[in-house]
Amino acid sequence: MKILAIGKNYVNNLEEKNVGKTGNQIIFSKPESSLAINCDVEYPSITKQLLYEIELVIQIGKAGKNISLIDANSHISGIAAGIDYTAKDVFNESRENKGPWDLSKGFDGAAPISSFKSIADFPDLDNINFDLKINGEQKQVGNTGFMIYNFAEIIAFTSKFMTLQPGDLIFTGTPANGAGEIHIGDQLQLSIEGELVLDFKMI
Secondary structure (H helix, E strand, C coil), X not given: CCEEXXXXXXXXXXXXXXXXXXXXXXXXXXXXXXXXXXXXXXXXXXXXXXXXXXXXXXXXXXXXXXCCHHHHHHHEEEEEEEECXXXXXXXXXXXXXXXXXXXXXXXXXXXXXXXXXXXXXXXXXXXXXXXXEECCXXXXXXXXXXECCCHHHHHHHHCCCCCECCCCEEECCCCCCCCEEECCCCEEEEEECXXXXXXXXXX
Protein backbone atom coordinates (compact mmCIF):
# COMPACT_ATOMS: atom_id res chain seq x y z
CA MET A 1 0.00 0.00 0.00
CA LYS A 2 1.22 3.46 -0.91
CA ILE A 3 0.42 6.60 1.07
CA LEU A 4 0.83 9.68 -1.10
CA ALA A 5 0.15 13.33 -0.38
CA ILE A 6 -0.02 16.62 -2.22
CA GLY A 7 1.35 19.88 -0.84
CA LYS A 8 0.15 23.47 -1.20
CA ASN A 9 -3.15 22.56 -2.83
CA TYR A 10 -5.70 25.05 -1.46
CA VAL A 11 -6.36 28.73 -2.04
CA ASN A 12 -8.22 31.33 -0.01
CA ASN A 13 -10.16 32.74 -2.96
CA LEU A 14 -11.52 30.97 -6.01
CA GLU A 15 -9.92 33.65 -8.20
CA GLU A 16 -6.48 32.35 -7.12
CA LYS A 17 -6.98 28.79 -8.40
CA ASN A 18 -5.71 29.29 -11.93
CA VAL A 19 -2.73 31.31 -10.72
CA GLY A 20 -1.54 28.38 -8.62
CA LYS A 21 -2.23 25.76 -11.31
CA THR A 22 1.21 25.46 -12.90
CA GLY A 23 0.95 21.73 -13.61
CA ASN A 24 3.77 20.98 -11.18
CA GLN A 25 1.99 19.18 -8.38
CA ILE A 26 3.99 18.67 -5.18
CA ILE A 27 3.69 14.96 -4.39
CA PHE A 28 5.39 13.18 -1.48
CA SER A 29 4.88 9.89 0.33
CA LYS A 30 4.53 8.50 3.83
CA PRO A 31 5.28 4.90 4.90
CA GLU A 32 2.48 2.55 5.90
CA SER A 33 3.86 2.55 9.46
CA SER A 34 2.89 6.25 9.76
CA LEU A 35 -0.83 5.35 9.76
CA ALA A 36 -2.86 5.67 12.96
CA ILE A 37 -6.46 4.61 12.36
CA ASN A 38 -9.13 5.76 14.84
CA CYS A 39 -6.74 5.80 17.81
CA ASP A 40 -4.83 8.19 20.06
CA VAL A 41 -1.39 9.21 18.78
CA GLU A 42 1.82 9.34 20.77
CA TYR A 43 3.74 12.60 20.48
CA PRO A 44 6.96 11.68 18.65
CA SER A 45 10.17 11.94 20.60
CA ILE A 46 12.10 13.08 17.52
CA THR A 47 10.60 16.59 17.49
CA LYS A 48 9.89 19.59 19.68
CA GLN A 49 7.68 21.31 17.08
CA LEU A 50 4.85 19.21 15.67
CA LEU A 51 2.51 20.84 13.14
CA TYR A 52 -0.97 19.64 12.11
CA GLU A 53 -2.90 19.93 8.84
CA ILE A 54 -6.36 18.46 8.29
CA GLU A 55 -6.82 16.83 4.88
CA LEU A 56 -9.34 14.70 3.05
CA VAL A 57 -7.89 11.31 2.16
CA ILE A 58 -9.04 9.39 -0.91
CA GLN A 59 -8.76 5.62 -1.13
CA ILE A 60 -8.07 3.99 -4.48
CA GLY A 61 -10.54 1.21 -5.32
CA LYS A 62 -9.18 -0.13 -8.61
CA ALA A 63 -5.77 -0.24 -10.24
CA GLY A 64 -4.73 2.16 -12.97
CA LYS A 65 -1.78 3.63 -14.83
CA ASN A 66 -1.92 6.75 -17.01
CA ILE A 67 -5.50 7.29 -15.84
CA SER A 68 -7.44 9.87 -17.82
CA LEU A 69 -9.09 12.84 -16.16
CA ILE A 70 -12.52 11.68 -17.25
CA ASP A 71 -12.05 8.26 -15.61
CA ALA A 72 -10.03 9.31 -12.57
CA ASN A 73 -12.83 9.68 -10.03
CA SER A 74 -14.09 6.18 -10.84
CA HIS A 75 -10.90 4.88 -9.24
CA ILE A 76 -11.91 6.31 -5.82
CA SER A 77 -13.65 3.93 -3.43
CA GLY A 78 -13.87 6.06 -0.29
CA ILE A 79 -13.05 9.31 1.49
CA ALA A 80 -11.73 9.83 5.01
CA ALA A 81 -10.46 12.74 7.08
CA GLY A 82 -6.88 12.70 8.26
CA ILE A 83 -4.05 14.73 9.71
CA ASP A 84 -0.77 15.27 7.91
CA TYR A 85 1.71 15.80 10.74
CA THR A 86 5.07 17.48 10.14
CA ALA A 87 7.99 17.52 12.56
CA LYS A 88 8.84 21.10 11.63
CA ASP A 89 12.25 21.26 13.26
CA VAL A 90 13.30 18.03 11.54
CA PHE A 91 11.85 19.36 8.28
CA ASN A 92 13.76 22.65 8.53
CA GLU A 93 17.04 20.93 9.28
CA SER A 94 16.61 18.64 6.29
CA ARG A 95 15.66 21.50 3.96
CA GLU A 96 18.74 23.49 5.04
CA ASN A 97 20.88 20.62 3.78
CA LYS A 98 18.72 20.20 0.64
CA GLY A 99 17.51 16.87 1.96
CA PRO A 100 14.18 15.04 1.50
CA TRP A 101 11.02 15.42 3.60
CA ASP A 102 10.74 11.75 4.54
CA LEU A 103 11.82 11.75 8.19
CA SER A 104 9.83 14.86 9.08
CA LYS A 105 6.58 13.45 7.64
CA GLY A 106 7.04 9.69 7.88
CA PHE A 107 7.46 8.95 11.57
CA ASP A 108 5.10 6.55 13.38
CA GLY A 109 1.73 8.24 13.87
CA ALA A 110 2.38 10.94 11.24
CA ALA A 111 -0.82 10.03 9.38
CA PRO A 112 -3.89 9.63 11.63
CA ILE A 113 -7.03 8.90 9.61
CA SER A 114 -10.69 8.13 10.19
CA SER A 115 -12.63 5.20 8.78
CA PHE A 116 -13.56 5.63 5.11
CA LYS A 117 -16.97 6.72 3.92
CA SER A 118 -18.17 5.31 0.60
CA ILE A 119 -17.63 7.50 -2.44
CA ALA A 120 -21.37 7.03 -3.08
CA ASP A 121 -22.03 9.27 -0.05
CA PHE A 122 -20.59 12.27 -1.91
CA PRO A 123 -22.67 13.39 -4.91
CA ASP A 124 -20.40 16.39 -5.62
CA LEU A 125 -16.69 15.81 -5.07
CA ASP A 126 -15.98 19.48 -5.76
CA ASN A 127 -18.15 20.63 -2.87
CA ILE A 128 -17.23 18.66 0.25
CA ASN A 129 -17.01 20.51 3.57
CA PHE A 130 -14.65 19.41 6.32
CA ASP A 131 -13.20 20.92 9.48
CA LEU A 132 -10.91 20.44 12.47
CA LYS A 133 -11.51 21.39 16.08
CA ILE A 134 -8.77 21.23 18.72
CA ASN A 135 -9.88 21.22 22.35
CA GLY A 136 -13.32 22.29 21.13
CA GLU A 137 -12.02 25.32 19.21
CA GLN A 138 -12.43 25.57 15.43
CA LYS A 139 -8.98 25.60 13.81
CA GLN A 140 -9.42 24.73 10.15
CA VAL A 141 -12.38 24.80 7.77
CA GLY A 142 -12.14 23.55 4.20
CA ASN A 143 -14.19 22.93 1.08
CA THR A 144 -12.93 20.96 -1.91
CA GLY A 145 -14.06 23.72 -4.23
CA PHE A 146 -10.94 25.62 -3.12
CA MET A 147 -8.51 22.92 -4.25
CA ILE A 148 -6.00 23.95 -6.92
CA TYR A 149 -5.91 20.37 -8.18
CA ASN A 150 -9.07 18.35 -7.60
CA PHE A 151 -9.21 14.62 -6.88
CA ALA A 152 -9.30 13.68 -10.57
CA GLU A 153 -6.35 15.88 -11.44
CA ILE A 154 -4.28 14.45 -8.57
CA ILE A 155 -5.05 10.87 -9.63
CA ALA A 156 -4.37 11.51 -13.33
CA PHE A 157 -1.07 13.27 -12.60
CA THR A 158 0.22 10.74 -10.07
CA SER A 159 -0.70 7.75 -12.23
CA LYS A 160 1.61 9.01 -14.96
CA PHE A 161 4.52 8.12 -12.68
CA MET A 162 3.28 5.05 -10.82
CA THR A 163 0.50 2.50 -10.95
CA LEU A 164 -2.19 3.25 -8.40
CA GLN A 165 -3.46 0.10 -6.72
CA PRO A 166 -6.49 -0.81 -4.61
CA GLY A 167 -5.96 0.33 -1.04
CA ASP A 168 -3.55 3.13 -1.89
CA LEU A 169 -4.26 6.37 -0.04
CA ILE A 170 -3.79 9.97 -1.16
CA PHE A 171 -3.84 12.94 1.24
CA THR A 172 -5.27 15.70 -0.94
CA GLY A 173 -4.07 18.90 0.74
CA THR A 174 -4.99 21.18 3.62
CA PRO A 175 -7.02 24.42 3.70
CA ALA A 176 -4.91 27.52 3.10
CA ASN A 177 -5.39 28.80 6.66
CA GLY A 178 -5.38 27.45 10.19
CA ALA A 179 -2.56 24.90 10.27
CA GLY A 180 -0.54 25.15 13.45
CA GLU A 181 1.29 23.47 16.29
CA ILE A 182 -0.07 20.55 18.31
CA HIS A 183 0.82 19.67 21.92
CA ILE A 184 0.58 16.70 24.22
CA GLY A 185 -2.92 16.47 25.67
CA ASP A 186 -4.64 18.19 22.75
CA GLN A 187 -7.93 16.63 21.58
CA LEU A 188 -8.51 16.66 17.83
CA GLN A 189 -11.96 16.29 16.25
CA LEU A 190 -12.28 15.96 12.48
CA SER A 191 -15.61 16.26 10.67
CA ILE A 192 -16.84 15.77 7.11
CA GLU A 193 -20.10 17.52 6.17
CA GLY A 194 -20.75 18.17 9.85
CA GLU A 195 -20.35 14.52 10.86
CA LEU A 196 -17.64 13.77 13.43
CA VAL A 197 -15.49 11.07 11.83
CA LEU A 198 -12.30 11.12 13.94
CA ASP A 199 -11.84 12.03 17.59
CA PHE A 200 -8.43 11.40 19.17
CA LYS A 201 -5.86 12.79 21.58
CA MET A 202 -2.14 13.48 21.42
CA ILE A 203 -0.63 11.52 24.31
